[in-house]
Amino acid sequence: MAARPVILVVDDDPEVLRAVERDLKRRYGRDYRVLSAASGEDGLELLRQVSVRGEPVALLLADQRMPRMSGVEFLEAAVEYAPTARRAILTAYSDIDAAIGAINRAHIDFYLQKPWDPPEANLYPVLDELLDDWRGQYRPGYDDGIRVLGPRWSPQVHDIKDFLARNQVPYRALDVEQGDEACKLLEAAGLDGRELPVVLFPDGSHLVQPLPRDVAEKAGLRIHAEQPFYDLAIVGAGPAGLAAAVYGASEGLKTLVVDAEAPGGQAGTSSLIENYLGFPRGLSGADLTRRAVAQARKFGAEILTPVQVNALRVDGQYRYLTTTDGTEIACHALMVTTGVQYRKLDAAGAEELTGAGVYYGSTMTEVLSCRDEDVFIVGAGNSAGQAAVYLATMARSVTIVCRGGDIGRTMSQYLVDAIAELPNVHVSLHARVCAVHGDGRLQGVSLKHADDRVTTHDAAALFVFIGAMPNTDWLDGVVVRDAKGFILTGPDLMKERTPPRGWPLARDPFLLEGSVPGVFCAGDVRFGSVKRVASGVGEGSVAISFVHQYLADL
Structure with a gap:
């Protein structure tokens, strides 16, 4: 039986320590092992013992004002034993400035004010969020899940690992050039290792030199639409697309999101976004993506990945997306949120070593x-x-x-x-x-x-991280774009107060609507957009109001 993850609280005040330990056990005792220490030194010794036993540490909670070792000093030192644990400071109101300084300097995740009564309002909501973040990134060791076998520096191995990681699919990577575990697994699968990488699955099957789509299907990711028709189809699952999915689905629209690689887009690879409203410690692109995907699915949005859209066809009030396997998906309204991609590095040797450093x-x-x-x-x-x-x-x-x-x-x-x-x-x-x-x-x-x-x-x-190229070639000849491929919308389409050629409606294009009625655009792919995560989220959510207005006139 796997060990329960550890929550450790450190406070030199016996009464406070007993109170917080009691509240933590009441809320989290079933799923976590709650430990306590009366000093930073004792806390580090406990963490050392936990580390030796190989037990995961989920959360560290420390009082700031302790003799000999402050809470921040303890949390900084604790990284050696619990590098992935979420860390929070307990502080009095008078020490809030110090707590904010700790967030900036030592990358503490959060601070909690004392007293926290009632815990249901002032303690548990914050800790629930921190623990949810930790669980979202925690990858327990296991021997019966997906395993990727191949040389560490293989670009193909890198592509598969990156695809699984970005789609939040747990896996183990085993280097065939280091140790004999990978070689034994290849032998057990009846393979000689001449064709790599190999991906092994829990059911005993394997794929040799697979494409991401092949891995996705075996790993249980959804790559086929459940319905032939949707009120709203969104191409691109970055922040703008996921925001549109959340607002569209929550407001009753039958919503589909498709992405060629993985949810999150370019922002999903960001290590830490520190200026996103409401997250003083910041959050990683993976955290933001995980939360947004869960929220969109909660409201009933369908998300397909990896599914590449390569054409748009317009027929009356219907818009048809064609995917690379020839499948057509019909919708009334289309949202393009495909974002941008980094330009290739123009340097000798760069192409050959892409994925290998x-x-x-x-x-x-x-x-x-x-x-x-x-x-x-x-x-x-x-x-x-x-x-x-x-x-x-x-x-x-x-x-x-x-x-x-x-x-x-x-x-x-x-x-x-x-x-x-x-x-x-x-x-x-x-x-x-x-x-x-x-x-x-x-x-x-x-x-x-x-x-x-x-x-x-x-x-x-x-x-x-150089430059930005929009992913809009599949719209060529259908939607008006600028010379660089960014999509023109709303006022940018108007010339001398006249809509673009071929515009069939009496009204002008809506603010985030392209040159084809019912085709909307949000985020980095839009001409003139602000290249920030928050603005993409804002545009994606605002665009839904225009989608509703468009649908109301059909």
Whole structure:
């Protein structure tokens, strides 16, 4: 029987310690083992013992004002034994400023004010959220789940791992070049290992060199629509698409969401989004995605992934989506929220080493392998800054390569300030990556500087965050786009107060409506949009009001 995850509370006040331990056991005692300690030192010793036994730690709750070791100091030290645990501070009202400072400096997840009576209103809701976040990312060890067998530095292995991780499917990756467990499993499956990767499934079946769609079907992901017709179809499951799904489904629309890769979009790969309203500690793109997907499904939205849409056909009041397998999905209203993708790095050797040290976005499947390594980041937007701050917690050094002379021109100030305080993060201005080097895996990068000098550096990983290209080729000839492929909507379609050619209605296009009635657009793929998660969520939700107005006139 698997051990129950641990909740540890630390407080030097015996009365407070007994009270919080009592409240925690009453609420969580069935599913978690609640432990207590009267000092930070005792708490660390308890964590050491728990770590030796291999028990998972879900939550650490510590009083800020303790002698010898404060709550923040304890939580900082506890990372060694419980790196994935959620961490919260207990504080008096007079210490709130210190608690907020702890959130900024030590990345504490939350603070709770004392007293917390009644716990049903002031304690449990916060802890429920923290524990839900922890469970969403916790991956227990197991030997009978999905296993991915192949060389660690194989781009194909990386693609499968990244696909499973982004779709929140638990798996184990076994390197056939390290240890003999993977070789024994291949032998048991009757395979000689000449064709890799191999994916083993709990039912004993396996796939050799599979495509993500093949893995998705075996893993239980939904790739076929349940209905032939929907009130609203949404193409793209990033923040804008998921927000539209939540509002559309919750307001009674039969809603379908399809995505070519995984829910979350580009934002789903963000290590930490710190300026999203309501999350003072910030939340990862994976956390935001998990919450949004659960919320959309709660209201009845269908989500298909990975399903690639490659054409749109308009026939009267119906819009038909054609997927790569030839399936047609009909709807009254269509929402395009396909977002943008990073441009490919124009550097010698980059294409050959993509997935083997060169990565687009801060793929979480590879971040842990950067511990005590030298890594490079190309780009100076918020995604690059978030990745730098996160990678700095484990990499020996992080170098941001920026073509311009100031990262503050394209990056939010809170990230610029955070980077300036990190001793192992360096910024190389007026530079670009001109070449990457390695035999089967990335081993070094060459930078070209403004004075034409070329310098070469050791590198274990290179994360690329450059530019943005909209995913709209499938709309060519149907919906009006700008020269770069961004979709024009509402006022941007109007020329001298005249709707675009072929517009069939007496009214003008709605604010977020494209050149075809009933085809709406939200998020980064829209011309003139603000490239921020919150604005994408806002546009996705606001667009539903226009969908309702459109449907009411049919």
